[in-house]
Amino acid sequence: MKTIVITGGAGFIGSHVVRLFVHKYPNYRIICLDKLTYAGNLSNLKDLEGLPNYMFVKMDICDFEAFHALMQEHKVDGIIHLAAESHVDRSIKDPFTFARTNVMGTLSLLQAAKLYWESLPEKYEGKRFYHISTDEVYGALALDTSSEKAPYGRDFFTETTPYNPHSPYSASKASSDHFVRAFHDTYGMPTIVTNCSNNYGPYQFPEKLIPLFINNIRHRKPLPVYGKGENVRDWLYVEDHARAIDVIFHKGAVAETYNIGGFNEWKNIDIIKVVIRTVDRLLGRPDGADLDLITYVTDRAGHDLRYAIDSSKLKEELGWEPSLQFEEGIEKTVRWYLDNEEWMNNITSGDYQKYYDEMYREIN
Ligand code: NAD
């Protein structure tokens, strides 16, 4: 049996990865490790409780001793590392927390894994440290609508694009990516790094654009659009990201980097209008009834203009492609948030943070 730790498993993307692995690999033991910060929500994983190959551990990735002990106790073979502070706006207000978790936390996991795996007779044989990163480390692309190849520009981020992060969030992720690669180059640790575009889908914390706006539209609250709404993001349905992580964890080459994206660029203002129309339709409101909620506000400091990922390496080498068209993905997403009002209300009321106490305090 393989034992795999998935860090940040109670967050948005992590919960989808944990669910996929628990169901698809009944012979693996999946340890979901999470500190349960404001972004961690155990009700994202409610359906997995009690399954024999699933286990939750509350831990801070910065706790080197505790993580090393966990690796020894459970004989951990693989780490899929998603735990991070993930919101750009928070990083602008509080960069220290981002350096602590994203940089020091990643280094702490690497160092503990090195100590444990190097103590084994087989060393790094059959082991894997897979680090999940973002396209934001590459910086920002220009906006150029004269291209026929893509609606918003000729250039894309590839695996060889030099790092040029602008926000404290992307700077901290870039730093962690460098540490992961350094552990391969220096100690021979079998590492992989992937850089993915913006994800959307169920269980995303409502500080991020799409869930925040769906909830505001439902309650007819203003929709704060930064700047002119001209910034471009490349959107991927979260379950497609989880599938890519599965393929890369099992088939990706050690020391490689893979970009993950869906060739799906949208200007913020356009995607916001799609979300408004979809919410209005599903709630039975007249088409466009809530367009007047759009409220232009002061731009985000250092707001990256455009992200666009070229994921052809992943398609050519490992055969991964997104499975969902955007229209289908956004419909599923809006429907999920409208159908799961209690999930959203538990977050806005703060009740979701009591869940750990009720479910786990006694057994951990
Ligand atoms: P999220 O904020 O929803 O979840 C992060 C999780 O990490 C939470 O459960 C939180 O409790 C946990 N965590 C935070 N600090 C921790 C610590 N010190 N110790 C242990 N756990 C801790 O984030 P997400 O959107 O699911 O992103 C997951 C990963 O994917 C991050 O590494 C992020 O950089 C990367 N990523 C995200 C996107 C995106 O669009 N959301 C795109 C590309 C890459």
Ligand code: TYD
């Ligand atoms: P976000 O979901 O925070 O992801 P990221 O900053 O990592 O791309 O934001 C997506 C885009 O939407 C980004 O260009 C900023 C913009 N945005 C708004 O215009 N208003 C908002 O309230 C938020 C949260 C984001």
